[in-house]
Amino acid sequence: MANTISKYESRVCPSCGCSDTGSVSVASKRPAQSIDLDDLQSHWNGFFKEKVIFSYSRCARCNLLYCPSFFSSGQLEALYEQMPDNTAGVPLEALEKTQKGYFDILKNFSFEKGGYLETGPDIGLFTKNIISDPAFDQFWLFEPNRAVWPTLNRLADSNRLHLSAEMFGFSEVPDTSISVAVMIHVLDHLLNPVEILKKLRIKMAPGAVLAVVTHDESSLLAKITGNGWPAFCLQHPQLYNPSTVETLMKEAGFKVVRVQRTVNYFPVTYLFKHLLWAFGFKINLPGWDGLQIPLKLGNILTIASPE
DSSP: OTTOOOOOEEOOOTTTOOOOOOSEEEOOSSOGGGSOHHHHGGGSSSOOSSOOOOOEEEOTTTOOEEOSEEOOHHHHHHHHTTOOOTTTTSOHHHHHHHHHHHHHHHTTSOOOSEEEEEEOOTTTTTHHHHTTOTTEEEEEEEOSOGGGHHHHHTTSOTTTEEEESSTTOGGGSOTTOEEEEEEESOGGGOSOHHHHHHHHHHHEEEEEEEEEEEEBTTSHHHHHHGGGSTTSSTTOSEEBOHHHHHHHHHHTTEEEEEEEEOOEEEEHHHHHHHHHHHTTOOOOOOOOTTOEEEEOOSEEEEEEEEO
């Protein structure tokens, strides 16, 4: 990342466009916006004794918690190229149980036969729950990591499965053809979530279902750990709660049907280790992957439909 520009972008609220941020709500001792980009790179991945994040403020109009100063799109692109798998250390079985829980919520909602669209499916842990459903005639998966494409290609025959490396390159998807769209931990990362959701809405059929998983900044865990909460990190330009995610959906032309807390499965030692890290104690513990517990640890699933 040589010769990168060290200046960061100034942002208005990415939900309602308001520029009045009020006072800082969450910050690190050394705010990221005060550190040169070359020095900030070492804080991009993982947990550190010194946590560095961009300061979060609340929008005076819609209450969204977001970073008024953040990376530019070009800086983000370069940083994500060097980012490892963020599920490292979590057994596959635990990840599958968590994704199955999301699917169990989604299947309670009715929708017409049509296409399925998912952004950022990774290795398809959620996708494989839905791929055999006869209600879907086409599967559109938008995954920039080509290394996982061989795994995704095995999920369905080539006549029905469409892969794209462009995360939001929806142009080839026929308008009003999608009956279910899924975004799991995508909205937290977007600089322009309303714009992306509006593009997606055009592709969705009347009565279609959108399922979105995000972090919940109003969760008990976030309150207990403060700025040590793992979701307060350099990858998240904004974070939502049930109220602000509903406001975002309305801005993009969606009606929220349900917002609910979700269950995540974690090995006990993985959970304990990361809790210690959140409080600034970096301790490596032996893993007992077989002992996994379900907890509602600060994620929410939003079900919405285009208005």
